[in-house]
Amino acid sequence: MSTSTPRDYDAVVIGAGFSGLALLHHLREIGLKTLVVDGEDGIGGTWWVNRYPGVRTDSEYSYYSFSFSKEVRDEWTWSQRYPSGPEVLEYLNFVADRLDLRKDIRLNARVDSAVYDEDANLWTVNLADGSSLTTKYLVSGMGVLSQAIYPDVPGIDTFRGEKYHTAHWPREDVDLTGKKVGLIGLGASGIQIVPVIAPQVDEFYVFQRTPNFIVETTNEGVSTEEMQYVRENYDAIYEKAANHPFGVAMEPAEFSALEVSPEKRREIFESKWNEGGFHFANECFNDLATNHESSELAAEFIRSKIREIVKDPATADLLSPKTYSFNGKRVPTGHGYYNTFNLPHVHLIDTASEPITQITEKGVKVGDTEYELDVLIFATGFDAMTGTLTHIDIRGRGGRTLREKWQEDGLKSNLGINANGFPNFFMSLGPQTPYSNLVVPIQLGAQWLQRALKWAEENGIERFEATPESEEWWAAETERTGKATVMYTEGKKAKAWFLGENVPGKAEEFQVYMGGGQVYQEHCRRAEAEGYVSFLAPAPVNA
Numbered sequence: 001m002s003t004s005t006p007r008d009y010d011a012v013v014i015g016a017g018f019s020g021l022a023l024l025h026h027l028r029e030i031g032l033k034t035l036v037v038d039g040e041d042g043i044g045g046t047w048w049v050n051r052y053p054g055v056r057t058d059s060e061y062s063y064y065s066f067s068f069s070k071e072v073r074d075e076w077t078w079s080q081r082y083p084s085g086p087e088v089l090e091y092l093n094f095v096a097d098r099l100d101l102r103k104d105i106r107l108n109a110r111v112d113s114a115v116y117d118e119d120a121n122l123w124t125v126n127l128a129d130g131s132s133l134t135t136k137y138l139v140s141g142m143g144v145l146s147q148a149i150y151p152d153v154p155g156i157d158t159f160r161g162e163k164y165h166t167a168h169w170p171r172e173d174v175d176l177t178g179k180k181v182g183l184i185g186l187g188a189s190g191i192q193i194v195p196v197i198a199p200q201v202d203e204f205y206v207f208q209r210t211p212n213f214i215v216e217t218t219n220e221g222v223s224t225e226e227m228q229y230v231r232e233n234y235d236a237i238y239e240k241a242a243n244h245p246f247g248v249a250m251e252p253a254e255f256s257a258l259e260v261s262p263e264k265r266r267e268i269f270e271s272k273w274n275e276g277g278f279h280f281a282n283e284c285f286n287d288l289a290t291n292h293e294s295s296e297l298a299a300e301f302i303r304s305k306i307r308e309i310v311k312d313p314a315t316a317d318l319l320s321p322k323t324y325s326f327n328g329k330r331v332p333t334g335h336g337y338y339n340t341f342n343l344p345h346v347h348l349i350d351t352a353s354e355p356i357t358q359i360t361e362k363g364v365k366v367g368d369t370e371y372e373l374d375v376l377i378f379a380t381g382f383d384a385m386t387g388t389l390t391h392i393d394i395r396g397r398g399g400r401t402l403r404e405k406w407q408e409d410g411l412k413s414n415l416g417i418n419a420n421g422f423p424n425f426f427m428s429l430g431p432q433t434p435y436s437n438l439v440v441p442i443q444l445g446a447q448w449l450q451r452a453l454k455w456a457e458e459n460g461i462e463r464f465e466a467t468p469e470s471e472e473w474w475a476a477e478t479e480r481t482g483k484a485t486v487m488y489t490e491g492k493k494a495k496a497w498f499l500g501e502n503v504p505g506k507a508e509e510f511q512v513y514m515g516g517g518q519v520y521q522e523h524c525r526r527a528e529a530e531g532y533v534s535f536l537a538p539a540p541v542n543a
């Protein structure tokens with residue numbers, strides 16, 4: 001390894017979740033002295049902090065895990081088709097132990113800022129405890145959905161009862177028995193918590209601004225034979241997921257919803273609804289994310305299911321999305337969500353027709369009606385993709401922060417991996433990386449970076465830095481592919497985190513690449529085959 005400037009580490013990775021663990025393993029393998037730092041006091045990243053009741057994967061276990069370690073694959077046993085949050089945490093701790101990663105992970109080490117020194121070609125990472133570290137390579141594994149946000153509603157601090165956010169759920173048990181509970185937010189987090197806490201609480205007020213399309217599923221246990229089959233076929237399963245646009249081990253459908261008779265279409269919708277979860281969006285037809293007419297047929301099928309499950313027609317109607325397309329937002333997997341609204345003490349409050357006007361000492365005010373609560377839960381999401389990278393100061397060349405760069409120039413990166421002006425700073429799952437089951441791009445990204453840095457070290461390349469041309473190209477590609485989806489259907493554009501629409505003041509830009517995970521990987525392989533030229537911007541003359 002190059003030893004030109006003294007430094008504490010060759011590589012520092014921020015975040016000890018899936019990304020941090022994969023990166024640590026792969027960077028150590030090529031001899032880089034690597035340290036993972038994480039502000040929390042446990043390994044697990046998003047799974048460490050999102051401990052709300054009902055949290056579990058929306059992806060099936062067989063492709064929600066790493067494939068790179070035979071030992072981990074052979075020795076780890078999943079218990080459920082959709083593992084719970086605690087089980088995923090156990091898995092990540094098992095990975096850390098089995099691959100002997102802990103010795104290079106520093107917990108309770110929150111990063112305040114990171115500053116690039118052009119002359120030394122080093123990053124200084126400043127920690128909240130006042131200490132600092134120097135490193136040649138700095139990698140963010142901070143996660144795409146980690147910077148939690150609260151709704152922009154007056155009085156939010158005045159509420160006197162218990163208040164929780166799904167992304168910062170307390171470590172100790174929260175007893176909701178016999179309480180009046182309110183929930184704001186019905187994305188993937190909110191819809192998981194609803195059926196789990198409903199049986200515990202006395203009265204449950206679910207404040208809904210926009211309903212979601214939810215595909216229900218069952219959650220079977222994993223038999224010994226099935227687990228053995230997955231172990232023996234893991235490479236094939238993983239390859240299937242890596243070749244799938246959404247990173248799931250499924251066969252992409254081959255024909256359009258418009259090519260079949262209404263009877264056949266209903267039959268296919270029905271069979272994939274019965275398989276549940278992501279099977280419906282991914283396996284019915286090949287154009288549910290790109291053709292508005294096809295997407296609307298799927299939407300109407302789901303609305304019909306809601307009407308079948310929910311007994312009160314007015315509640316069923318309120319739960320049925322109408323303002324945006326099916327697949328216009330991420331489609332969460334439900335575990336008895338719709339059925340929960342048949343319980344007499346569960347009240348769906350429409351905050352689209354009459355918005356939440358205030359949070360008061362006693363509860364939530366919708367129009368003039370005040371709902372008195374003992375507990376208020378926020379499942380109101382994240383400043384996604386860029387939020388974690390812009391809330392701390394990551395200062396590149398000339399002291400400019402990533403926040404300033406993206407505010408002033410628009411969201412720019414080469415393949416979401418690196419940005420011009422930030423030499424040797426890399427992002428695992430940076431903005432403009434695929435909309436996907438994330439374990440797949442995390443692993444492939446760590447392996448891409450391993451090969452890239454090995455090549456750089458062997459060839460005396462001191463700085464990896466995206467060229468301005470590559471950033472322009474990738475921003476245009478991200479926009480072009482995003483606008484070709486139903487997320488952008490004229491008049492039915494989904495207001496969601498993909499476009500940054502959930503954060504007041506955030507510019508409307510595609511935060512994720514919608515062109516397909518497998519296409520993205522092709523672009524990454526091409527960059528590598530071309531000798532990484534799009535990552536080798538010449539340093540400015542007066543830098």
Ligand code: NAP
Pocket residue numbers: 056057058059145150151152153184185186187188189190192207208209210330351356379380381382495497502
């Ligand atoms: P989200 O999808 O951004 O949902 C936020 C919710 O809060 C929306 O229902 C939003 O309503 C609501 N909201 C925000 N401000 C509001 C206000 N002032 N009044 C009323 N409602 C308000 O956040 P999330 O559910 O945490 O999920 C984010 C992403 O995390 C998911 O898309 C998924 O990728 C990931 N996730 C995955 C899993 C899993 O795989 N198991 C679980 C949880 C999360 P509007 O829609 O009207 O804006």
